[in-house]
Amino acid sequence: MSNGMPFDKSIGLWMSDKKSQKLNWKELIHACNSHGFNLVKLDLERPFEDQGRIDVLLHKLTDIIAAADQGDVKASMNIRRVEQYLSNHPNVTIIDPLDNVRILLNRYCYYTILQDEISFQNQGIFTPAFAEFSTNNIEQNIEIMRNNGVTFPVICKQTIAHGSKSAHEMVLIFNERGLHVCKAPCVVQSFVNHNAVLHKVFVVGNRYHICERPSLKNFYASDDLEPIYYRTGEVCKADSQSTLSILDPHDKAEIKMTLNEDKIRSIIRVLRKKIGLILLGFDVVIDNTTGNHAVIDINVFPSYDNFPNFFEHLLQCINESLVKYNSDNFDINVTDNFVGNYRLNGLINVGDSRTNYRVMGMNIIN
Template identity: 35%
Template sequence: MRSRVSNMVPRRKFIGCWFSAKKKKKVNLEKLRAIVESHGAILKEIDFSKTMKAQEPFDAIIHKMTDRMIEAMSGNKRAEKNIKDVENYLENHPNTVVVDPLPSIRKLLDRHETYKLIKGTKLCLNGTLHIPTFAYITSRNEADILEQMRANSVEFPFVCKKSVAHGSASHKHNTRTSTSYGNQKFAEFSQYQDMNRQMSIIFNKEGLKDVDPPCVAQTFINHGALLYKIYVIADKYHVVQRPSLRDFSKDSLKDHKTIFFNSHDISSGDSSRSKLTTPDEEDVQIAPPLETSAIDAMTKELHNELHMTMYGVDIIASIETGKQYIIDVNVFPGYDGVPDFLDTLMNHVMKKLEPQTNGISARKQNGSAKTALIKPLMKTRSNNNDTNCHEEPPLKKSSRNGVISAKNKQAR
């Protein structure tokens, strides 16, 4: 009798996780472990030297496997084996909650593909949001580059970004020739791991010699040196204002030398204003306020496209037209300036682990179904010292390091 009773006691949930060594520090793995344990669950780090089956059970998996996925796509056999093992495990365990599904993440590993996806969304097609014109560059030949620019309406100045959108290779300026890299977007990824992470701004034909294919050329939009980072966590989003590249006048384009920069030095949580992000006094222009109705629409639309829980979107607003542009989408970003994001994440995971009562499987809720995780969002504001949410009118000019939070309201 005792044995029958003991068998009815539900076991504790096991939450698997995998992050790179750098991401572990960023996430604060020990804090995540404590939060998981506070929910009565156990955090289990995934060990890629063993099979997933040897480490089971996994009731949920939280991860950022982008580096590993890119290595697999570049031909790294061990990484290929690791990712295939994870995919097989998830296929055989459809009720395991995954944050986030690998097929969804794979859509964001290449900037050109990401930009095409965004350009095709309803919010861009109907003019709610925009994306700067862009072109995929595969050649160092000036005539070829100019033709690609013309065909895709890319203008000077433009930002030159590596095709690999995540991991150590995504922000690098590579000095190798195009013949050694060829047209393989992920080739020789592991050989670039220790190089400086850089992008560039190219102002004129003279600067085309600095184009580093394969890359994406994205028209630069003057935006008042202000970047809005939209951090999505489950059914909430937060808007954090960050420094960004200063504006450039048309008169400066003709003779301006190429500028190389590290995007993490420009707009990361611990970056400060520099010469590159501080406008000249005579050129100071205030970026338009962010339209939260557009952000509400964006989070809903991107969920329909991506079925993801943890991602970030970088948005700028043109000082000339007021139009708002998406310039990047990031998998599981740093969430700098966002209070208690790990608590929000775990609350979401634990809710999805609750027994299903309406016949919808955990796998459907995790991304296979079209059901939106992100409901219409209420505009609210907070700062680092005040996490209480309260209703606010549309966002207005505020501190450039401010944090604006939004949480979901009941679906109509």
């Protein structure tokens, strides 16, 4: 994929066929070549050694790692092969390391990291109270919820955040009676009322981009309500038009909570330090009574569809990684070529496109 031109460095890329079909290969190849990289599309079924030289291994292996961890034989073989390749070729830079990626496959695991982050407490940042159910014993689960301060309504999510459609099938539960729908292993998390606005933050190394998306309307604990099932994609995509996103009349008067970018930067710094990924995204909702920012989800290598000049930023980041990038050092000297970018403490906001959707039924963004 080099147009016959010689390059002294090479990026090997693996992602699923589904993702690969959506990728603008022409643009990516152009960005790679203009930064002096050849691009190799890797086949997971064949030894990487046979597929040419690799200096940087860029991958979206989340679903394969999740399948391998759950005992899928083929997936396990493929992951073992990648790990063996990396141990045989210690000079290959991997974006991102598999062990760091593994942290984000398990919701309980990364919620615990967020909850344990003491620096969040005095900054108005939190992760909503959560608890893990490892059995379907309702009495026991009520006790686990109580011990962890989880209050109704709750959202029940599968513990494993990748590798299956059901990872994104959520249930909103309003009372103890509704807990029978929880299928262990899962986590339940206190629902935070946020006026149906979700803030998605996309991070590429020390650059980030923030988008708004529709989300769930406000809900309250109730003895009468039955559980509500939804898929994330039906509610939270830019073009989703779910009735679950339409605020109730008494909520419409609510003042819009504004996102505090200092808080977002604090979250990015903590995630970079504690989870250590170059390519990640996270979801924030703003508590409509306190204005505190809740981190409710973290994702590996999200889809960067709306990230301005994504490939260019990616390549700059890859270059920085190759010059012994130190993830603790946020004051590295990055050439900042993009109009509209701004830097604060070494983090760069690559451009603003937050108001790119409207919530159905009412205009909450002006």
